[in-house]
Each structure stands twice: as C-alpha cells, then as structure tokens.
Amino acid sequence: MERFPFSLTDTEKTALKDLVWRRIMDRLNRRETPLAEPPSDILREPYGVFVTLKRRGALRGCIGHIVADRPIWRNVADMALAAAFEDPRFPPLGRAELDGLEVEITILSPLAPCPDPDRIEVGRHGLFIRKGLHSGLLLPQVPVEWGWDRVTFLRQTCRKAGLDEDVWKDPDTKIYWFEGVVF
Incomplete structure (x- = not known):
C-alpha cells in the first residue's frame, strides 16, 4: 500500500x-x-x-x-x-x-485488500475484517492508544467484528487495510 x-x-x-x-x-x-x-x-x-x-x-x-x-x-x-x-x-x-x-x-483512504497480514504497520494502517455477515473496523490510532502489537491489533479487530480472535488466520476471512489522516 x-x-x-x-x-x-x-x-x-x-x-x-x-x-x-x-x-x-x-x-x-x-x-x-x-x-x-x-x-x-x-x-x-x-x-x-x-x-x-x-x-x-x-x-x-x-x-x-x-x-x-x-x-x-x-x-x-x-x-x-x-x-x-x-x-x-x-x-x-x-x-x-x-x-x-x-x-x-x-x-x-480507500479500503484495499491486505495482501499479507505481516505487512500491517501499527500506527499506519487501520483494519476492516469481514467473515460471513460479521465485520469490524478499527482505526489506525486505536492500537497505538492501547499499546497493541500487530497480532493483538488483528485479534482485537476480529473481536470487534464479533468473531473468534484468531479468525484472521482463516483464508475465508477478508482483511482490508487503509490509512487515515487523524486530527
């Protein structure tokens, strides 16, 4: 991205x-x-x-x-x-x-499919996760405010979607990333 x-x-x-x-x-x-x-x-x-x-x-x-x-x-x-x-x-x-x-x-920024969760940068990217009828979004500033690492950020976005926290590893789960201008 x-x-x-x-x-x-x-x-x-x-x-x-x-x-x-x-x-x-x-x-x-x-x-x-x-x-x-x-x-x-x-x-x-x-x-x-x-x-x-x-x-x-x-x-x-x-x-x-x-x-x-x-x-x-x-x-x-x-x-x-x-x-x-x-x-x-x-x-x-x-x-x-x-x-x-x-x-x-x-x-x-426009949402785009995340090609590799390992490329997610805490503080730069926001996440939108979707699986089935469930979806959840966390803004780029959220993991910084909470002191999360990349994996915790992925897990918390899954939880926000009402999903099991490790469902981001499932190939049927769609992960989108975006950036934001925050003020």
Missing part, C-alpha cells in the same frame, strides 16, 4: 472541527441550520470519515462512513450527529457532557 497522499490545511481542519461542534449544538438546541458550503474544494471530495468524541480522555462516541461516496464535508456533518446521538454503545449526548468533550476526525 502506497502512502495515503492526502492532507488538509490547519484552516480546513479547524473548519471541520467547527462543523462538528455546530451540528452537535444545533441538535442540542433543537434547531436545524442548513449545511453551509465547504470553505475549500478538497472538502467537496469524496472520502470516508470517522468522527470520534472523547470526554476527559474516555471514548464517548465514534461513528463513521467508510465508503468514499460522499463529500468529506457532508460525511463529517452526518457523522458528528451519529457519534453524538446514535452510537449504540452510549446514550445520546447531553448538554451536561459538553465540558471536557474533545473531537477527533479521521479521513480514510
């Missing part, structure tokens, strides 16, 4: 984070502000994204759209609401939780 040749300016990153906050505040204030036009052309390009919310360092919501079929701007706006109010692991975000809330955005 070649390096993901994607970058954003600090201004574009700030605009995306501001967009997340606006969408969350609009929902909390029960108003619907029309989605503004993105401030640059790159934010109109189709990429998958994840929006992660953490409160005082602990995960509070994380939802993404992995298919590059919609503009970054639209995906971030939609995933902001999903991470805050629709993550099934958490109740909808409440106003009292805004203090200490942090926003992290990950822009995904």
Whole structure:
C-alpha cells in the first residue's frame, strides 16, 4: 500500500472541527441550520470519515462512513450527529457532557485488500475484517492508544467484528487495510 497522499490545511481542519461542534449544538438546541458550503474544494471530495468524541480522555462516541461516496464535508456533518446521538454503545449526548468533550476526525483512504497480514504497520494502517455477515473496523490510532502489537491489533479487530480472535488466520476471512489522516 502506497502512502495515503492526502492532507488538509490547519484552516480546513479547524473548519471541520467547527462543523462538528455546530451540528452537535444545533441538535442540542433543537434547531436545524442548513449545511453551509465547504470553505475549500478538497472538502467537496469524496472520502470516508470517522468522527470520534472523547470526554476527559474516555471514548464517548465514534461513528463513521467508510465508503468514499460522499463529500468529506457532508460525511463529517452526518457523522458528528451519529457519534453524538446514535452510537449504540452510549446514550445520546447531553448538554451536561459538553465540558471536557474533545473531537477527533479521521479521513480514510480507500479500503484495499491486505495482501499479507505481516505487512500491517501499527500506527499506519487501520483494519476492516469481514467473515460471513460479521465485520469490524478499527482505526489506525486505536492500537497505538492501547499499546497493541500487530497480532493483538488483528485479534482485537476480529473481536470487534464479533468473531473468534484468531479468525484472521482463516483464508475465508477478508482483511482490508487503509490509512487515515487523524486530527
């Protein structure tokens, strides 16, 4: 896998984070502000994204759209609401939780079949594992945050998919990798 040749300016990153906050505040204030036009052309390009919310360092919501079929701007706006109010692991975000809330955005490269699990680099690659009706995804920053090695990363992605942790060794299991720009 070649390096993901994607970058954003600090201004574009700030605009995306501001967009997340606006969408969350609009929902909390029960108003619907029309989605503004993105401030640059790159934010109109189709990429998958994840929006992660953490409160005082602990995960509070994380939802993404992995298919590059919609503009970054639209995906971030939609995933902001999903991470805050629709993550099934958490109740909808409440106003009292805004203090200490942090926003992290990950822009995904296209997913590609991983040719060899030995080539997975912790901190560079994210993983998507699929077997039958089960699938699970972990972002590139997750194994770094948890101090995992490559094998633990593969096992944890299998567990996220609801599969036995060593099913990644099964030739019928599909392993995809991707990179992400995280900010």
